[in-house]
Amino acid sequence: MASRAADIAYAEIRGLILSGEAPPGTRLKEEELASRCGVSRTPVRDALRRLEGELFVVRNGASRMFVADWQAEDLDELFALRGMIEAHAAARAALRIGPEALAELEAVNARLGEAVAGPTPDIATFLEANRRFHDLVIAAAESPRLPAVLALLVEQPIVRRTAQHYGREALERSAAEHAELVRALAARDPEWARGVMTGHIRRAYHAFVEASRVAPARAR
Amino acid sequence: MASRAADIAYAEIRGLILSGEAPPGTRLKEEELASRCGVSRTPVRDALRRLEGELFVVRNGASRMFVADWQAEDLDELFALRGMIEAHAAARAALRIGPEALAELEAVNARLGEAVAGPTPDIATFLEANRRFHDLVIAAAESPRLPAVLALLVEQPIVRRTAQHYGREALERSAAEHAELVRALAARDPEWARGVMTGHIRRAYHAFVEASRVAPARAR
DNA sequence: CGCTTCGTTCTTGTATACAGAGGGCAACGT
DNA sequence: ACGTTGCCCTCTGTATACAAGAACGAAGCG
Known part of the structure; x- marks a missing residue:
């Protein structure tokens, strides 16, 4: 500390x-x-x-x-940058991740899967596990700049609002995408990992746009 | 202030x-x-x-x-990230840049060209104009996050050491690449701009590796 | 002879006091 | 009535004083 x-x-x-x-x-x-x-x-x-x-x-x-005022920002751009960087991190992680980190990723995603499996999804647990999962991928990329760069790009309020507008099937799909990313990392296939992460973030972007359309940001 | x-x-x-x-x-x-x-x-x-x-x-x-200790860092990764982000910025700038910003880019690059034209290149002016040029491209991208993100990625000591190992032909090529980027921006072609910037940064990476090979980093 | 433990000292964290700058408001003039 | 100008007040910037924590060194013990 x-x-x-x-x-x-x-x-x-x-x-x-x-x-x-x-x-x-x-x-x-x-x-x-x-x-x-x-x-x-x-x-x-x-x-x-x-x-x-x-x-x-x-x-x-x-x-x-x-x-x-992050709402005034160009959200398309924000997600594009985040997708690019996280996809890069995933590709890099595929070449460097070790068995123990892989096991932890699986464990975290299992927790995430349980949180969204029941009839009433536990959004708080989902958010916490999701954050942990992405952090683990970043850490596995072993690039000292990446955490700092992504800290500028990942706005937790956006993640939260996105998740809160996920239906249960979308939450489960998120867990499935994480699982596929784990497989790509285990296979040490950087392009597979990059592709999965790109789609994962892109889907989150569209979910957020949908959420914003339904519940306009701070309607005046 | x-x-x-x-x-x-x-x-x-x-x-x-x-x-x-x-x-x-x-x-x-x-x-x-x-x-x-x-x-x-x-x-x-x-x-x-x-x-x-x-x-x-x-x-x-x-x-x-x-x-x-930025020297201990993975330079390949540093340049990869920087190339990705600056290429993105260039592509974005191509869609947004205005005539006055284009004119300023040309003026700055003209100054840069003059600095490297003479028999003894003026490295200091080159560095200053180079920095200004890249900053202008970033500004033209009109993304509030980009300057902060790139601040984490562009290490001036690296830029300096790279430039100091440029021969005059490499310095002139740098100016030529800038000129081509200006053309791509003027044509409002994002993919052209992205490609030029990607190559520009990538060439800088190889120049830096070469410089490090010739003059090993702070030999012990 | 080496390891551990205690103490001193150096450095950083925190609080407070003071000064200067900027903004808001009011009053005056046009 | 509206713009302008000047004053006051609040907030931030800066300096200094004090406290706490950590590292280094020394000394004692195994």
């Missing part, structure tokens, strides 16, 4: 943004956040710098901080 | 790293840097957070900061 108070502040502010409690455009005042987290302004500033680097917050010319 | 002292510290420390004065693995002590920059520890900490986000510095488990 890097520190104590700074991490508390980071987690707290990040939570505020991801939970939607601080919607895009919200003004973030250091003192306010400091008192909310029960720490001083110094660790809050630290946290804001990190969040700024991750594009969770943006600063007005006069260095005033606001919650970034 | 975001601030005064924090930017001074950021530029100073970044300069230390990029100039090679602080080689990879160098321990970075806050107080030391503070006195060196003539500022307090607070803006130095700010600068270090930013540099950490950009992977210029890494922290030991106990949060001690060191200059990141």
Whole structure:
């Protein structure tokens, strides 16, 4: 752990943004956040710098901080970049992954499969297992830049909204795609892995577009 | 300008790293840097957070900061990622660039061409114009994530070492490739632009490998 | 002679105090 | 009535003081 108070502040502010409690455009005042987290302004500033680097917050010319408006962004572009990078990671992982990592991937995906198997899918468990699965693939790619790059590209609110609009068959298909990716990795076939991941992200994109169409983003 | 002292510290420390004065693995002590920059520890900490986000510095488990060792990284991977993203940016720019941006690209590349035309190429001007050229392409792509993503991927020391090992014909070829990219953008042909940029980065990769072979990285 | 353990010291994390800059509001002039 | 200008106030940037944690060294024990 890097520190104590700074991490508390980071987690707290990040939570505020991801939970939607601080919607895009919200003004973030250091003192306010400091008192909310029960720490001083110094660790809050630290946290804001990190969040700024991750594009969770943006600063007005006069260095005033606001919650970034990711909804205004070009989602097609965001998914295209993410698909490209994650597909690359999958291809790279196919050439480097070891048996223990493969076993963990299978275990995580089994958990994911159980979460979506019942009559009422457990979305929270799905999201957690999904995140873990993708993180494991990234780790297996063994490229120190990849985690940092993807951190800029994967917006958890988008993943969440996408998953919440998945029907059970879509959730199961997601699990099946993960399973196929595991097979591709086990076969050490980079192009197979790349193809599966590309389709996986692309499907998520269309699911998100569908979700946005049904429930327009923050209708005004 | 975001601030005064924090930017001074950021530029100073970044300069230390990029100039090679602080080689990879160098321990970075806050107080030391503070006195060196003539500022307090607070803006130095700010600068270090930013540099950490950009992977210029890494922290030991106990949060001690060191200059990141980019030489130890998989350069093939670094160039592959950069090529993929910049090619994507070029393709996207082809669909969005306006006449004034095109004109500026031509002007910058003309400056670059002049810098490498003489009997003794002006590497400094080449590097500056090259950087500006690529930045303009990124800006023309109009994707808010791209600059941040590429900041993680483009290591100036690598660009510098690559350019310094370019012969004059290679420098001129670089200018020619830029010119072809401008043509592709003017034609609004994304795949042409993508192809040119892919080859451009790929050639830079091989030039860097060649440079590393001739002058092994910091021979011990 | 080597390993472990304790203490000192150096460095970073945190809090607070102060100053400067920018924005908002009001009042005045046109 | 609207624009402009000036003042005030809030917020951020910076500096400094203090505390806590970790690494290094020394000394004692096996």
